[in-house]
Amino acid sequence: LAREPEHRYDDLVVVFPDAAVGIVTVADILAELSRANSHRALHDELTGLANRALFLDRLRHAHARSARTGAQISVLFIDLDDFKSVNDSLGHPAGDELLAAVAQRFDAGLRGGDTLARLGGDEFAVLCEESGGERAAVATARRLLDRLAEPIALTGRRVTARASVGVSTGPGVDLAEELLRNADLAMYRAKRLQKDSIAVYEPGMHTGAVDRLELKSDLDGALDRGELALVYQPIVALRDESVVALEALLRWRHPARGPVPPAEFVPLAEQTGAIVPIGRWVLATACGHVSKLNRSRVGQPPLGVNVNVAPPQLADPHFVASVATVLAEVELPADRLTLELTEQVLVRDVEGTIETLEAIKRLGVRIAIDDFGTGFSSLSYLRRFPIDVIKVDRSFTAGIGDGADERDMMSGILNLTDSLGYEALAEGIETGEQLGALRELCCPLGQGFLFDKPLPPTELFARLGAARG
Ligand code: C2E
Ligand code: MG
Ligand code: MG
Numbered sequence: 001l002a003r004e005p006e007h008r009y010d011d012l013v014v015v016f017p018d019a020a021v022g023i024v025t026v027a028d029i030l031a032e033l034s035r036a037n038s039h040r041a042l043h044d045e046l047t048g049l050a051n052r053a054l055f056l057d058r059l060r061h062a063h064a065r066s067a068r069t070g071a072q073i074s075v076l077f078i079d080l081d082d083f084k085s086v087n088d089s090l091g092h093p094a095g096d097e098l099l100a101a102v103a104q105r106f107d108a109g110l111r112g113g114d115t116l117a118r119l120g121g122d123e124f125a126v127l128c129e130e131s132g133g134e135r136a137a138v139a140t141a142r143r144l145l146d147r148l149a150e151p152i153a154l155t156g157r158r159v160t161a162r163a164s165v166g167v168s169t170g171p172g173v174d175l176a177e178e179l180l181r182n183a184d185l186a187m188y189r190a191k192r193l194q195k196d197s198i199a200v201y202e203p204g205m206h207t208g209a210v211d212r213l214e215l216k217s218d219l220d221g222a223l224d225r226g227e228l229a230l231v232y233q234p235i236v237a238l239r240d241e242s243v244v245a246l247e248a249l250l251r252w253r254h255p256a257r258g259p260v261p262p263a264e265f266v267p268l269a270e271q272t273g274a275i276v277p278i279g280r281w282v283l284a285t286a287c288g289h290v291s292k293l294n295r296s297r298v299g300q301p302p303l304g305v306n307v308n309v310a311p312p313q314l315a316d317p318h319f320v321a322s323v324a325t326v327l328a329e330v331e332l333p334a335d336r337l338t339l340e341l342t343e344q345v346l347v348r349d350v351e352g353t354i355e356t357l358e359a360i361k362r363l364g365v366r367i368a369i370d371d372f373g374t375g376f377s378s379l380s381y382l383r384r385f386p387i388d389v390i391k392v393d394r395s396f397t398a399g400i401g402d403g404a405d406e407r408d409m410m411s412g413i414l415n416l417t418d419s420l421g422y423e424a425l426a427e428g429i430e431t432g433e434q435l436g437a438l439r440e441l442c443c444p445l446g447q448g449f450l451f452d453k454p455l456p457p458t459e460l461f462a463r464l465g466a467a468r469g
Helices: 026-042 052-069 083-090 092-108 133-147 176-193 205-222 262-272 275-296 311-315 319-330 343-347 350-363 394-399 404-419 432-440 457-466
Strands: 073-080 115-120 123-129 152-154 157-159 163-170 198-200 228-237 242-254 258-260 304-308 337-342 366-372 389-392 423-426
Touching: 026 052, 052 073, 052 115, 052 123, 052 176, 073 092, 073 133, 073 176, 083 092, 083 157, 083 343, 092 115, 092 123, 092 133, 092 152, 123 133, 133 163, 133 198, 163 176, 176 198, 176 205, 176 262, 205 242, 205 262, 228 275, 228 457, 242 262, 242 275, 258 262, 262 275, 275 304, 275 311, 275 319, 275 457, 304 366, 311 319, 311 343, 311 350, 319 337, 319 350, 337 343, 343 350, 343 366, 350 366, 389 404, 394 404, 394 423, 394 432, 404 423, 404 432
Parallel strands: 163 198, 242 304, 304 337, 337 366, 366 389, 389 423
Antiparallel strands: 073 123, 073 163, 115 123, 152 157, 228 242, 242 258
């Protein structure tokens, strides 16, 4: 027993403590048992880290001490980005392996006195006592994220894990739990603004949480109340900057708050399912607009239209039929329409997605992968799906002016895209320097503020319609 503290109750049946021998007493067994059980009660089985209960206990003690001494304590709330995709695409055993590996990486990046816990799922927390304040806590968070830079070898596959971190620092709160909740709110902000990043808690974030609830319910009638509109951003051939297509981007003018950015409300609409009717409206409206625009541009090559599609739309069994109906209704040739999907779609129900995408392809509609490079999928993984265009995320475009490494990264992506037979589009081109570099790298398509911001149809269409060649 002493050697094997992790035994189970059933093992105990064979142990017959003999008081006369005096080696193991019933009291010893019970003490050992309770030690083993309490270890189990306070630790996460998968990673061996402290669990939520132990973390909160340590946090309460640290908070009480810091209230006496004024010592700073910090809490980091860490959530893996797109962990669900790993579970869904590679299976739960791989997900477990990843969590255990991430736990080890984090553990190696902390000081002896820090407490690292797995709170559940893909959520981790760190308690830094005598933390040296916010700056030191952010530095610790950075160190932990850096620890994830190196890919992790799972059985049969390498993946790069990323995470978002929220930081909160005390004393200054009444309850220890507030520090954890504040760090959680900050993490949520970090994830929403940009994954793989760190945010420090600010008091305004509470209203954020309440806001989201309100926004969710306001979204319900937004379409019927006419609060939604589309703007369009040109997609250009980089060679001569001619416009070849328009990407439809959704806008919501909230009656009380004014414009709400799509990065804020689209995820909410995905959660509530409101994105399905909204997306259907976007598709019909955008195809209608561009079909009409093309008919007015006599003697000019017709423009394409790109429409963003959210995962719940693709999962809707009526989706493919509704695309066909829209195209017929507005008389837009199918090959003028490109549907933009994010990588997340591809790692959910893989077989089902392939089937849906193939049905879309049979209509003649094109498929683009949006924001490529921000998820887990490698270009070779994409080969399983019938894809036409890779839209390289603007974080890669932003870097190409910075140095040789960033340029090499973009060059690598473009070469691979080309050799796999996809068309490449660089997102977020803002400077002439970026345009120049992309041209040298032979990137065929681009989009960005350098050419045009997203514009209301009246404005953009007047210009495009008037430009008769
Ligand atoms: P996205 O599909 O990647 O759209 C491109 C976003 O990048 C747009 O933001 C656009 O305004 C912005 N952008 C374009 N050029 C530049 C540039 O040069 N620099 C910078 N910094 N940004 C640039 P927007 O309109 O705020 O849309 C954000 C995201 O919201 C979209 O990203 C898309 O994922 C989602 N979204 C927008 N409309 C819809 C929609 O109708 N349905 C769905 N499901 N999602 C949508
Ligand atoms: Mg898009
Ligand atoms: Mg994009």
